[in-house]
Amino acid sequence: MNTIYFDNNATTCAAPEVVDEMLPMLTEFYGNPSSMYKFAKKAGDRIHEARQRLADILNAMPEEIVFTSCGTESDSTAIWAAIRANPEKRHILTTRVEHSAIKNMGEYLSHNGYKVTYVPVDSRGNLDLDYFYDHLTNDTAIVSIMWANNETGVTFPIEELAQKVKQRGIVFHTDAVQAVGKIPIDMSKNNVDMLSLSGHKLHGPKGVGALYVRKGTKFSPFLIGGHQESGRRGGTENTASIAGLGKAAQLAAVHMEEENTRVRKLRDSLETGLIDRIPCSIINGDTKNRLPNTTNISFEYIEGESILLMMDELGICASSGSACTSGSLEPSHVLRAMGVPFTAAHGSVRFSLSIYNTQEEVDYVIEKLPPVIERLRAMSPFWKGPETECEIKS
Amino acid sequence: MWEYSDKVKEHFLNPRNVGVVENADGIGEVGSMSCGDALKLTFKLDENEIITDVKFQTFGCASAIASSSALTEMMIGKTLSEAEKITNDDIVAFLGGLPKEKMHCSVMGQEALEKAIACYRGVPVEEKEGEIVCECFGVTDLEIQRALKEHNLSAVEDVTNYIKAGGGCGKCHERIQELINEFKGHEPVIDKKPEKLSNIKKIKLIEETLEREIKPALKKDGGDIELVDVDGSKIFVKLQGACSSCSAAQITLKEFVEKKLCEFVSPDLVVEEVS
Ligand code: FES
Numbered sequence: 001m002n003t004i005y006f007d008n009n010a011t012t013c014a015a016p017e018v019v020d021e022m023l024p025m026l027t028e029f030y031g032n033p034s035s036m037y038k039f040a041k042k043a044g045d046r047i048h049e050a051r052q053r054l055a056d057i058l059n060a061m062p063e064e065i066v067f068t069s070c071g072t073e074s075d076s077t078a079i080w081a082a083i084r085a086n087p088e089k090r091h092i093l094t095t096r097v098e099h100s101a102i103k104n105m106g107e108y109l110s111h112n113g114y115k116v117t118y119v120p121v122d123s124r125g126n127l128d129l130d131y132f133y134d135h136l137t138n139d140t141a142i143v144s145i146m147w148a149n150n151e152t153g154v155t156f157p158i159e160e161l162a163q164k165v166k167q168r169g170i171v172f173h174t175d176a177v178q179a180v181g182k183i184p185i186d187m188s189k190n191n192v193d194m195l196s197l198s199g200h201k202l203h204g205p206k207g208v209g210a211l212y213v214r215k216g217t218k219f220s221p222f223l224i225g226g227h228q229e230s231g232r233r234g235g236t237e238n239t240a241s242i243a244g245l246g247k248a249a250q251l252a253a254v255h256m257e258e259e260n261t262r263v264r265k266l267r268d269s270l271e272t273g274l275i276d277r278i279p280c281s282i283i284n285g286d287t288k289n290r291l292p293n294t295t296n297i298s299f300e301y302i303e304g305e306s307i308l309l310m311m312d313e314l315g316i317c318a319s320s321g322s323a324c325t326s327g328s329l330e331p332s333h334v335l336r337a338m339g340v341p342f343t344a345a346h347g348s349v350r351f352s353l354s355i356y357n358t359q360e361e362v363d364y365v366i367e368k369l370p371p372v373i374e375r376l377r378a379m380s381p382f383w384k385g386p387e388t389e390c391e392i393k394s
Numbered sequence: 395m396w397e398y399s400d401k402v403k404e405h406f407l408n409p410r411n412v413g414v415v416e417n418a419d420g421i422g423e424v425g426s427m428s429c430g431d432a433l434k435l436t437f438k439l440d441e442n443e444i445i446t447d448v449k450f451q452t453f454g455c456a457s458a459i460a461s462s463s464a465l466t467e468m469m470i471g472k473t474l475s476e477a478e479k480i481t482n483d484d485i486v487a488f489l490g491g492l493p494k495e496k497m498h499c500s501v502m503g504q505e506a507l508e509k510a511i512a513c514y515r516g517v518p519v520e521e522k523e524g525e526i527v528c529e530c531f532g533v534t535d536l537e538i539q540r541a542l543k544e545h546n547l548s549a550v551e552d553v554t555n556y557i558k559a560g561g562g563c564g565k566c567h568e569r570i571q572e573l574i575n576e577f578k579g580h581e582p583v584i585d586k587k588p589e590k591l592s593n594i595k596k597i598k599l600i601e602e603t604l605e606r607e608i609k610p611a612l613k614k615d616g617g618d619i620e621l622v623d624v625d626g627s628k629i630f631v632k633l634q635g636a637c638s639s640c641s642a643a644q645i646t647l648k649e650f651v652e653k654k655l656c657e658f659v660s661p662d663l664v665v666e667e668v669s
Contacts (some may be wrong), residue, residue: 303430305455306406313407331430342428346453379412379459381434381451382427 004361006270007317008201009150009178009294009352014244015203021247022205025240033237034228043239050246054210057180057249058195060187066211066232067242071177071198072101074211075144077222077233078173078194079105082142083114085171085218089141095119095127096337097151101196102144102175103333119145124286125154125338133164142171147179147195151334151350152285153294155179159190166191171217177201177209181252182259182291193217199241203354204248208241255355264292266362267353271295273366278373280390284340284348293353296335298344300390301383302376304331307349310372316365319350343382343391398456399490405460410467413449422510424502429531429558431458431499435465435506439514443474450506457489457496464488465503478511480504498558527573528566533559535573542577550574591660597624603658608651619651627662629655632669643667 005013014022031040033047048062055062068074079102083089094106096118106116117135120128127145136143143165148155158174165172173194179185180195181202187195194217199208213219213232225234252259275281280300299307304320311318331345340348351365377383398406418436425432431454438447448469450462464485469477482500486492492500512518524536541547541557550570554560560570591599604621612618616636623630631651633643644667652665 301427301453303454303458306459309406309456342430346427346430379409379451380453381423381432382453 002315004316004357004364006351006353006357006361006365007319008354009153009350010319011200011206012203012354013356014200014205015248015251017251018204018244018247022240022244025243029239033239034226043237046243046246047237047239050242050249053246053250054197057253058185058187058212059189060212061215063230064187064212064215066213066229067237067245068209068211068233069207069238070209071099071175071196071201072209073222074196074198074209075099075101075173075175076105077211078196078213079109079142079144080222081194081213081217081219082171082173083109084220086141089139090114091137091139091141092116093119093132093135093140093143095121095145095156097121097125097149097334098144098146099150099175099177102146114141115139121154121337123339125149125152125284125334126286126289127156129157129161132161136165136168136170138168140168140170142173144173144175147174147176147185148183148291149285149334150178151332152296152338153178153291153352154285155183155289155291157289158192162191162193166193178291178294181249181256182293184256187212187214199245199248202248202252204245205241208238208245210245258355260292263353263355263357266357266359267293267295267351269359270351270353270362270365271297273362274369277366277370279386280388280392281373282344282392284335284338284344294350295352296348296350298335298340298392299347299349299373300343300392301380301388302347302373304347304349306376307347307372310376311349311369314368314372316368319352320348341391397493398460399492401464401488401490402457402460402492405463405489406456409450409459409463411449411463411470412451414451415447415449420510420514422506422508422513424505424509425453427453431455431502433458433462433502433506435462435503435510437469437510437514439474445469445472445474445477454499454502455496457492457499458502460489461485461492461499461503462506465507469507474511474514477507480507494552494555497556498554498561501557527569528559528561530566531558531561533557535569538570538573539577542574548574548578593624596659597621599659600624600629600655603655607654607658611650612646622668627660627664629663629665630668631665633667 025046029042029046031043033040033044051062051065054065068077090113092106092109092114094102110116119132145156145161147158162172171193174192175196177196177198178201180197193214195212197210200206219232221232223234228234228237271283274297278299282298284296284298308318308320335345335348415436415438419439420437422435434451436449437445440446448466450466452459452462468480468488482504485500485503522534524534527533527535527538537557538553538559541553545556547553550560550567553570560567600621604619608619618634620632620634622632647665647667655663655665
């Protein structure tokens with residue numbers, strides 16, 4: 001049985017070209033880029049090239065790119081840099097639907113003398129802009145808002161927000177881990193000060209990320225050590241992964257059109273195929289402002305983990321917003337923030353596609369999933385057969 | 395990905411006895427949609443009170459479904475009084491173990507069974523004794539104490555894993571921790587780290603404490619004290635008046651001045667005298 005991989009917002013396969021780019025860095029060009037001899041320069045050159053490639057996809061300058069170990073490190077670096085640069089300011093503005101990299105950082109800071117404001121979202125996952133503007137203060141050290149939500153794919157109007165924030169002289173950071181490579185981002189045309197990205201979300205390797213830091217932004221390193229990355233991140237460079245990330249960025253730029261045409265069509269066909277065949281199912285999140293590859297669908301009256309494990313038996317990989325980890329049965333904080341009712345929030349499944357997916361795979365899921373939902377519903381005390389009233393209406 | 399035993403997987407993928415027994419003798423329903431899991435258990439008895447048919451409906455994760463299925467298998471063919479003895483540990487053992495985060499699924503089985511039997515006997519399900527600690531899941535202090543004792547639990551997280559208390563809004567965590575401390579015979583743990591003081595705040599607080607707590611006492615004996623300098627956690631002071639010539643000056647400094655400053659400013663302060 002082949003695996004059908006529809007969980008690309010969790011991680012992606014490394015593109016074959018990326019692997020080709022990485023291998024020589026482990027075998028041939030293994031010199032330490034900080035060494036003085038010519039042999040090491042070859043590794044340094046590859047890093048230089050990767051930096052340029054990353055700068056190209058963002059339309060930024062290569063010296064504005066700092067390589068890190070992952071998206072989380074990029075996020076933490078950005079937040080620390082901003083609060084250290086503005087020690088007198090004690091307020092942070094973010095959203096209720098951030099990835100745990102920002103969410104947990106916010107919680108940590110709120111226990112350590114900072115006031116953190118979380119901007120709410122509406123039932124479609126769109127930000128409450130009035131609330132956002134009302135809560136910017138002179139004490140705000142940094143605004144951190146994700147470009148696209150990992151669970152629903154809903155995108156936020158980052159350019160507009162960054163412009164307003166900039167006018168107030170506040171640092172603006174965006175966690176763009178899900179957005180880079182899927183939608184166009186042009187740093188020369190926006191006012192974002194710092195932007196986080198991660199290699200493994202765009203067919204690069206795991207364990208590498210980058211932080212874009214706009215020239216002139218006050219910065220202090222998170223990892224203090226050697227003079228690597230112009231003193232902005234100590235530690236010997238992960239040369240193979242950096243080279244892989246550079247290649248992945250170059251490929252993503254090439255594939256962005258396909259992502260927004262063919263992949264979008266696949267996603268739409270999966271979504272309508274399932275919604276049409278499965279009663280009491282609904283798409284979570286705004287379908288207009290959304291990444292082209294993501295759909296989050298709730299199947300009422302059943303629970304997410306059960307759906308995932310039954311799909312796993314059929315070789316289908318996806319994610320659920322309801323992990324039922326520990327006794328805590330609270331569904332995803334994103335769906336709860338959107339006010340999705342419990343009947344639906346517990347049974348939500350996220351499908352996230354990539355350029356490596358095909359229509360055959362989509363058709364397979366459309367064929368195999370409805371009986372799974374039916375089986376689980378037959379077991380559910382809340383499902384009363386076809387007469388069941390759907391609690392959610394699209 | 396949860397590590398499930400083969401038996402859990404088998405019972406999840408091929409659950410036994412799904413459905414509702416018609417004209418059931420006993421019905422037990424526990425959980426709710428907002429809780430994230432729920433179970434409805436129905437059974438039928440013959441004239442000898444032997445369980446001849448039992449069925450379940452479960453809303454929940456793989457272990458909730460597997461636990462329910464296992465429970466029905468264990469019940470069938472048993473007399474009511476035999477079935478009554480089935481505990482959540484028996485369900486877990488039958489399944490070859492459950493991840494610790496999923497133990498509450500087996501507890502849900504035991505609770506549904508208790509309710510179904512009470513329903514058959516026509517006895518009202520006993521009002522829970524004790525005070526409700528976790529509003530989200532209706533768990534009382536007595537239940538928590540029982541879980542602590544039976545499973546030798548020592549953390550809020552473990553309590554949540556076993557009986558769900560604390561798995562919702564989290565408001566009850568403090569009370570659960572108190573019960574754990576009582577169980578372990580400890581004083582409540584106060585997990586409040588002292589706020590880190592800036593130098594200015596620290597000096598201000600030292601001055602205030604000197605004025606309010608220390609000087610009046612010294613003055614009564616004709617003495618006084620003056621703050622000279624602060625260097626990190628070291629406080630340099632000068633004793634004045636009667637205190638400066640007092641033979642017990644060192645004791646006054648350490649036992650009175652330092653203790654008061656540690657109490658009101660920061661516990662790591664050391665007071666030294668300068669002449
Ligand atoms: S009161 Fe216990 S989790 Fe809400």
